[in-house]
Amino acid sequence: MASLLLVLLLLLVHRAAAADERQLLIQIKRAWGDPSVLAAWSTSGSGDHCAWPYVTCDTSSGRVTSLSLANINITGPFPDAIGGLSGLTSLNLSYTNITGAFPTSVYRCASLRHLDLSLTYLGGELPVGIGHALGENLTSLMLNGDYFTGTIPTSLSQLRNLQSLVLDGNFFTGTIPAELGDLTSLQTLTLANTMFSAGELPASFKSLTKLKLFWAANCSLTGDFPGYVTEMPELEVLDLSVNYLTGSIPPGIWNLTKLRNLAIYANNLTGDVVVDGPFGAVNLVMIDLSSNHRLSGPIPEAFGHLPKLETLSLFFNNFSGEIPASIGQLPSLVTLGLFVNRLNGTLPRDLGKKSPQLVHVEVDDNEITGTIPEGLCANGMFESLTARNNRLNGSIPASLAGCATLNNLMLDDNQLSGQIPEGLCNNGKLEYLTAGQNRLNGSIPASLAGCATLSHLKLDNNQLSGEIPDGLCDNGVLEVLDVGQNLLNGSIPAKLAGCATLKKLILRDNKLSGKVPFFF
Template sequence: MAPLLLVLLLLVHRAAAADERQLLIQIKRAWSDPPVLAAWSTSGSGDHCAWPYVTCDTSSGRVTSLSLANINITAPFPDAIGGLYGLTSLNLSNNNITGAFPTSVYRCASLRHLDLRNLAIYANNLTGEVVDDGPFGAVNLVKMDLSENHRLSGPIPEAFGHLPKLERLSLFLNHFSGEIPASISRLPSLVTLQLFGNCLNGTLPRDLGKKSPELVYVEVDDNEITGAIPEGLCTNGMLQSLTARNNRLNGSIPEALAGCSTLKRLILRDNKLTGKVPFFF
């Protein structure tokens, strides 16, 4: 490799690293310099890739992962996170992140895993609607977990149904309302769909199972979903769990489910289903 090219690559690397370092400092300041991030400092010449909770691509100096779960952050989501274009994994679960849903993550085109859930220790307090005003650049998402925030509301964005690599969508225990977008039932890589404990209505998408060849788990309990159970839920021959208790489903249980040899868990109580219960394997 020519010496001039090597010099240019080195300069590009240093510039990228400096930009990433500055973004991390902006994130820390937006959170009012919490003691847990004291090592994130502009003093000295320390490599930001060696800072706690940070993982980098060492060849470029770009941040690829921020793992900040359970550190008791109490502040809004920093816009600077959207500038980390090499970010593939972001975990802020079990903190006290406040304010509206952070659309800045839409700019993270490399993002594959987004975890903003709350389990028990602290409480993420994201509120309001998850806006769908794009551009939704995070098209490489594999896992999106916004569960147990309790205050996210409004319709499930249509954009969530246009993520071709999405395998897991967890939105449970929020206040999402309206119908489940039909596009979600056609996600080609979807394995797990967790929507229980919301205020969803309308019917289950009729293509659910037919056009999602990897679908294994469907959990839609404790909503206000009406209509029939889709006939093709086990078309792919992989469905293992369907839980839809405490809704307003009506009609009969599809005979096709009786032939679903992979089905291990079926919970449909507290609905308005009629007719005979088919024999199941």
């Protein structure tokens, strides 16, 4: 009999709690003006609130454990009623239009483990005691892309079980609190795109040895590159780009065996890129050291032996020597950016042949000699070669004429000779063809007149002869036509007079006859 009474009592408590939570959800809906997206949250009928969309409950107690309302059309203040959901462990309101200050009503959700208020219209200063009040169970705090101001509260360091702290893209001021180094369970830390006062990364961050993702780009960081990151063995993504970091890249960074993405571009790093001993970072997918301006020495040969490498960006530096031939055999390479350095020698002979996903090769403003590799478009996906201001010779490969995806071919200021291949735009995707200041001869391919996408045609200062193809501007997108300083003859196409999109027309120093169209 006593057991039966206990069961009945528990059943009554369960029903009462369920009714209370159902009512709280209705209050939440009303606080947002009864949005249509929550139409199913209704007191009519006998439906279980645990079956409502965006709601998850504990099956035994019927208490709401999760509200996942990300990226739905809700607008208005954060409802205080959410704080009444005592069993809530996960709350996600990201990508919504909620407004107001940080909602202290969530402090009442003592079981909360995951709180995602990112990309909303919440703003103002975070409460000073936020780290004391949120509770020891919290493992994930996502506040990125909001409008929070003031300094980052040092009390966040009390959230000792926190694994993800995501604060990037706010309007915080001051410097990065050293106390965050106490969060030794952190696996994700993002502070990027925040205009902190100039300062160094805290030395205390050396204790964050469990970090997998560390993103502190565009944070006004100064001082030497933090060598302690080489002692973070779990690191997969490191992005300290667009700062004022100085010194050299510590060789130990190439021993991080789990590192996939390394972005330290747009700093003031100097010196050679040194690989000391075996190269352990074989899982690298992206290396971006660009725009440091004073990184020097040769490109490490080891970069050409990374089977997963998709992006290698070393542009705007002072690298010298030859491009390692092994770069041309990278099986996953998509983008190779080496422009504005002091590289010499030839382009890797196999470039494109062993890289089935190759799309972009950018090597402008170097001292590269030799011919353009024949196999750039062997994969059928290649889109862009920019190699201006080098010493390339030989002809433009005929294989590029069969490249259906070719969008951009910029070869100005080289020593190229021979004819421009017919069919460079057979598939109508070519937008830029610029090969001025070379030694090209023959005629301008007539097929270019049928190129529906061609916006820039720059072939000045060559030895081209014959007539200017009629109809170059029929596509309605041509903006630049520069064929000056050649051996062209015949009459100037009359159709150019009706070329409304043309912004620049240069025909000087040829053997053309007739009048320049009145339009110009």
